[in-house]
Amino acid sequence: MSTVKLLISDTSLSKVPEQIKRINDTKLSGFHARIGKVSEDNRSKIALYLNYRIGGSGGKQRNYLLGYHGERDLKEVRKEVESLKGRIAAGEDVYETKRIAQRELFIEDNSPTLAKLANEFLTRYVDVNRKDPKEVRRMFVKDVLPTVGEMKLKDITRRDVIEKVLDPITDRSSGTQANKTLSILKQMFDFGVDRDLLQGNPITTVKRKYWRL
Template identity: 35%
Template sequence: MAKITDRQMTAKPGASDKWLSEVAIWGHGSLVARITPSGERLFYFRYTNGSSERVTFPIGTYSRDGSEGTMTLAEAGLRAKELAGLHKSGIKDVKQHLEAEEAARAASRDAELARIAAAEAVAKAAAARLAARKTVQDLFDHWAKVDLINRKDGGDEVRRMFNKDVLPRLGALPLDEVRKGHITEVTDALLARGVNRMAKLIFSLMRQMFRFAVDRDLLNHDPTASIRKSKIGGKDVERDRVLSEGEICLLARQAPNAGLLPSTEAAIWIALSTCCRIGELMNARWENIDLKAGSWVIPAEDSKNGKAHSVTLSKFAIHQFKIVEAFSGKSQWCYPNTKDTGPVCSKTVTKQLGDRQRQPDQGILNNRSAKAQALILKGGKWTPHDLRRTGATLMTALGVLPEVAERCLNHTEENKVKRTYQRHSYTKEMAGAWLVLGQHLEQLTQRVPSWPGDAPQASKMGAP
């Protein structure tokens, strides 16, 4: 049987099918070509199956150049020989064998596609679960909206602390993955900076936040529960720093040369003469101050115990407020921020005073005051809150009843019985206490001793 040629395959079609054939492997099948009247040129593999039936099995379409989806004559010959080889190997039902192989491949492809689809579904579900998991940042945002918003500053100070020291470390962490070690990682970083009190404060705030999450079933377990606060930076030590009269005299000489703004220097003496909290002073508005009448009303929203507090201003305190008034201009705030959109940060004065009480071996902080030792006193570091304590101590040393001094501090009576049944306002006694304190401070600040030899002996409290 002769070989099929390209010339035969490209001949013009006739009125009926034209068949051509060549042996692939003798006795095991042939390559057959068919040219239809319409011009189709098709290849077949012809063989005898296991039932002795003659089978003509299509294997492709002819083209001379073997363009896409077609076969050259040579390619058709090779395919026919492959199939004849199967037949020779004992596979008599070639068509069924090929169909079974294709079915198996299709099943394998379908299985693989199903596996890939299942894996993608699992991955998407895992991603969805991960996306749905609450992170520490999500918890903080929720806590801020529900709880922090009710604080006097709307939670601004807590947001500042968390944005600086907590969320950069824990914010992206899923809630259910937070462990004890993550909490101590935050506090250890603060302790390494030497801010032990801040470490304790932030730890307490984190505990509040995680307990908030437990209360709302956002978390099953509070990761701070097994951490003792006393282990964060050691045991709290109650401050009892009180400036002596000699230190007050010296402070009057040091303050003008400490590089402070006039209003900041005045804040020292206002805090000392009114026994106010520094935050109450920083938030003060002129609408609540009457310098002619000598009164300052600290509204409930600015006081720690949520109760309005009326302060009688001595001549000494009035003089200091006039210095502040001259510096604040037409602002509604005594201590406006740079944009005059509200008061300055409540820690502004505290930081400025602290910057000027650094020991020589501590150096000078970047972009801070160069007069790092300007306000150091012999009795040790002091804060605005110590001025409040000093003012109350001076009052009692000057003969003011301790109960009156406590009222000047706007402390809430701890004894429930007294709080319930003793309703005397002590308004006159408090006014007298502030006036006596102001007169005494005026005398002390006019004494400008050389340190320490000529420091005046204190009449009540004792010089340092």
């Protein structure tokens, strides 16, 4: 791969010789452009990156994608690079920050209902690992799905589970059943976390026999 060092600008990126595959910026260290293959319209897609190491010279190397030439204003990109370099100098791994933010946004935009998680949990976990899957399914049908089944996973709180599921069970003097339901729901939410359907288990701190607020 042929690499050159130039000031990255609209002019320098408009006519890149075919043999050049990377341009390192002369002013902002780590800022570079990667030139892709020529497409049918006789143009190359040019990706803009910031390369850096987190944790010193022996630390992990990162390539932070800034966008693509033609889709972003280069002046704005250069400003972003300067800002990112300041955050990196302060010890932040901006690549990881972005990855976490994108993951949270994906979960926010694609959050399924509890009913969808329950169906996957029952099918993939309960039916496979429990000796009494029918009893667990009856639990969901009777006490869980009618009250919180249509709620989005991202919106469910500890209080929702306590007030809408556990308290009604205890109100009919079924403390043992409430404990069983709590245990199963904790397993279900952990199952959802493992599959990136929600960020964390909303009832992980709820203790047996102590759910009333």
